[in-house]
Amino acid sequence: MGWLFLFLGLPLILLLTLPLINMTTQPSAAMLKQTIMDKDVTAAIARSLLLSLSAAGLAFIMGTPLAYLLARKELPGKKLLEGIIDLPIMIPHPVIGIAILSLAGRNHPIGRFLSEAGIQIMGTKTGIICVLLFVGLPFYINTVKSGFDNVPIRLENASRTLGAGAFATFARITFPLTWRHMILGIIMCTARAISEFGAIVIVAYHPMTAPVMIYERFTAFGLKYSQPIAVWLILISFVLFVFLRMMTRSIHTDTR
Amino acid sequence: MIALKHICLTLPEFSLTDICLEVHPHDFFALIGPTGSGKSLLLEGIMGIMPFTSGSLIFEDTDITRVPVEKRPLALVYQDFALFPHLDVTQNILYGAGYHHISKLEARQRFDYLISALGLEKIVLRFPYNLSGGEKQRVALARSLILNPKVLLLDEPLSALDPVFHDEARSLLKKVHKDLNMTIIMVSHNFEEVLYLANRGAIIKDGKIMQQGSIQTLFEKPDSRFTAQFVGMKNIVSFEPHGQTLRIAGTRLDIVTETPPDPDHHHLGVRPENILLNPSASPVCQNYFSGTITGISPYGVFTRVHLDLKGMAFEAIWPKTFIKEFDLDTGKPVSVGFHPESVHTF
Numbered sequence: 392m393g394w395l396f397l398f399l400g401l402p403l404i405l406l407l408t409l410p411l412i413n414m415t416t417q418p419s420a421a422m423l424k425q426t427i428m429d430k431d432v433t434a435a436i437a438r439s440l441l442l443s444l445s446a447a448g449l450a451f452i453m454g455t456p457l458a459y460l461l462a463r464k465e466l467p468g469k470k471l472l473e474g475i476i477d478l479p480i481m482i483p484h485p486v487i488g489i490a491i492l493s494l495a496g497r498n499h500p501i502g503r504f505l506s507e508a509g510i511q512i513m514g515t516k517t518g519i520i521c522v523l524l525f526v527g528l529p530f531y532i533n534t535v536k537s538g539f540d541n542v543p544i545r546l547e548n549a550s551r552t553l554g555a556g557a558f559a560t561f562a563r564i565t566f567p568l569t570w571r572h573m574i575l576g577i578i579m580c581t582a583r584a585i586s587e588f589g590a591i592v593i594v595a596y597h598p599m600t601a602p603v604m605i606y607e608r609f610t611a612f613g614l615k616y617s618q619p620i621a622v623w624l625i626l627i628s629f630v631l632f633v634f635l636r637m638m639t640r641s642i643h644t645d646t647r
Numbered sequence: 648m649i650a651l652k653h654i655c656l657t658l659p660e661f662s663l664t665d666i667c668l669e670v671h672p673h674d675f676f677a678l679i680g681p682t683g684s685g686k687s688l689l690l691e692g693i694m695g696i697m698p699f700t701s702g703s704l705i706f707e708d709t710d711i712t713r714v715p716v717e718k719r720p721l722a723l724v725y726q727d728f729a730l731f732p733h734l735d736v737t738q739n740i741l742y743g744a745g746y747h748h749i750s751k752l753e754a755r756q757r758f759d760y761l762i763s764a765l766g767l768e769k770i771v772l773r774f775p776y777n778l779s780g781g782e783k784q785r786v787a788l789a790r791s792l793i794l795n796p797k798v799l800l801l802d803e804p805l806s807a808l809d810p811v812f813h814d815e816a817r818s819l820l821k822k823v824h825k826d827l828n829m830t831i832i833m834v835s836h837n838f839e840e841v842l843y844l845a846n847r848g849a850i851i852k853d854g855k856i857m858q859q860g861s862i863q864t865l866f867e868k869p870d871s872r873f874t875a876q877f878v879g880m881k882n883i884v885s886f887e888p889h890g891q892t893l894r895i896a897g898t899r900l901d902i903v904t905e906t907p908p909d910p911d912h913h914h915l916g917v918r919p920e921n922i923l924l925n926p927s928a929s930p931v932c933q934n935y936f937s938g939t940i941t942g943i944s945p946y947g948v949f950t951r952v953h954l955d956l957k958g959m960a961f962e963a964i965w966p967k968t969f970i971k972e973f974d975l976d977t978g979k980p981v982s983v984g985f986h987p988e989s990v991h992t993f
Contacts, residue, residue: 543729545725545727545729546729546731546732548691548696548716548729549723549725549729549731550731550742551696551715551716551717552694552696552716552717552721552722552723552791553717553722553742553743553746553790553791553794554717554743554745554746554747554794555717555742555743555746556715556717556746559746563742564731567733568732568733
C-alpha cells in the first residue's frame with residue numbers, strides 16, 4: 392500500500408520540486424555571487440527579513456494574549472472573531488493592500504489621525520510592517536492557540552490552588568509549556584511575511600522588499616536578472632522551514 | 648470549620664442547588680455520589696475555581712465566598728494529580744512554598760519530612776512522566792501538604808490508580824489524616840473506600856444533597872431509596888403495616904422489625920450480607936422464609952445468591968465456602984432469614 396500511496400503522491404512532489412530545482416539551478420554561481428554582492432539586493436533581502444521579524448514580534452506581543460483568550464474563554468462572538476482572524480488567508484492580497492490604503496488615506500478619519508500623529512503608512516516601513524502583520528497574524532494566532540489548547544486547564548487551576556496568581560501561573564506553567572508553539576508561530580508568521588508581495592506592492596513599492604525587487608527586475612530586465620534574487624530568497628525560506636520542521640518534531644517529542 | 652450555606656452554582660447544563668453542609672475540624676468528610684452528580688463541581692466551588700452563584704462559604708467564622716483561589720487556606724489534590732510536566736518532583740513539591748511566605752529553610756525542612764514520610768526519597772529528581780500512579784499521588788499530596796493547608800480537598804484520590812496501588816494509597820490517606828490531624832474533604836463515588844476512610848459525609852444526586860451525617864448512619868440508616876441503593880442496600884421493597892409486622896406489598900410475607908417504623912416510611916431494605924442461611928440454627932431470627940435459589944454469581948471473595956422467596960426476589964451475599972458446604976445450586980430449595988434489627992425502613 393505504501394508504494395501505491397507514494398506513486399499517487401509523486402506528481403505532487405514533482406510539482407513542488409521541479410520548478411524550484413529548475414529555477415535554483417539555472418543561475419550560474421558567478422551570477423549568484425554577483426547578485427548577493429549587489430547592495431540593493433542585500434538591502435532588500437535584509438529589509439524583508441527584518442520587517443517580517445518585526446511583524447512577527449508584534450504578533451508575539453499582541454497576538455499571544457488574544458490566542459490565550461480564544462483558547463481559554465468562552466467569549467460572545469468567539470467563532471466570528473476566529474473567522475475574522477482567518478480572513479487574511481483567504482482574501483486576495485492586493486485587496487488587503489487596497490483595504491489598508493483606504494483606511495490609512497487622508498479621506499478616512501483614522502488616516503487623518505495617523506497623519507496628524509506623524510505616522511505614515513503609504514510608502515513606509517510602518518506600512519510594510521502593517522501589511523506583514525495582517526497577512527502573518529492568522530498563522531501566529533492559530534499556532535499559539537493550539538499550544539494553549541494542549542495545556543490542560545487543570546494545570547493552571549492546580550497552580551492557582553497552590554497560591555500562584557494568574558500572572559505567576561502564566562509565567563511558570565502556561566508559558567514554559569507553550570513557548571515552543573510561540574517560536575513556531577513566529578517562524579510561520581515570519582515565513583509568510585517574507586513571501587508577501589501582492590499587498591506590499593500596493594501599500595509600499597518603496598522601500599523595496601525582496602519580492603518587490605524580484606518583480607521589478609523581472610519586468611525591467613527579464614527572467615535572467617530576477618532569478619538569482621529569487622534563488623537567494625528561496626534559500627533563506629528553505630532554511631527557515633527546515634528549522635520549522637525541526638521545531639515541530641521537538642514539540643511532538645515533548646508531548647509524549 | 649467549613650460551612651456551606653444555601654450554595655447554588657448554575658452552569659448552562661447543570662446546577663448545584665441549595666447545598667447546606669457542615670464540615671467539622673479534623674473530619675474526614677466524604678462527598679459521595681454517582682458520576683455526574685456534581686460532587687467534583689462542589690469541590691471546585693469550595694476551592695474557588697468555580698465561583699458559586701449564590702450562598703456563602705464560611706471558614707472558621709469568616710466568609711470566604713469571594714476570596715480568590717490562591718488566597719484560600721485550602722489545597723486541592725486532583726483526580727489525575729495535575730503534576731506540572733516540565734518540573735521535576737522536587738520543583739513540583741516546592742512550587743507553592745514561595746507564595747505562602749514559607750522561608751527557604753522552613754520549606755526545606757517540610758520537604759525533607761514529607762519525602763521521608765511519603766517514601767519519595769528515590770524519585771525527587773524524576774519528572775512526572777517517569778512516575779507510577781501511586782508515586783504521582785504521593786507527589787501531589789506532598790505538593791499540597793507542604794503548604795500546611797487547614798483543609799485538604801481530594802478529588803477522587805483513588806480512582807486514577809491501578810488496583811495494585813489502591814490499598815497502599817488508601818492506607819496512606821488514612822495515615823496522613825491521622826498523623827497530621829487535619830481536616831479532609833474527599834470526593835468519591837465508591838462507598839467502600841468512603842467506609843474505610845471517612846467519618847462523616849454527604850450523598851449528592853443531581854446537584855442536591857440527599858443525606859448527610861456520620862458514615863455509619865449513611866450506611867445503616869439511609870433515608871431514601873436512592874441513598875439505600877447507593878450505599879449497597881439491596882432487597883428494597885415497599886410495605887404496608889400489618890398489625891405488629893410489616894407486610895411486603897403484593898405478598899403474604901410479614902416482616903418483624905426491631906422498632907415500629909415511622910408513619911411516613913413506606914419502604915424497607917435488608918443488606919444482602921445480613922441474609923442468613925438456614926436460620927433455624929439462630930433462635931433470635933424471627934424473619935424466616937423458605938424459597939428457591941434462582942442464580943449464583945461470583946462477587947469478589949464472596950458469592951452473590953439470587954433467591955425467590957414466595958414470588959419475591961431477594962439477594963444474599965455469602966462466603967464462597969457455603970456453596971460446597973451447604974450444597975447450594977440453582978433450582979434447589981433453601982431456608983433463609985434475617986434478624987429484626989437488620990430490617991431498615993425509610
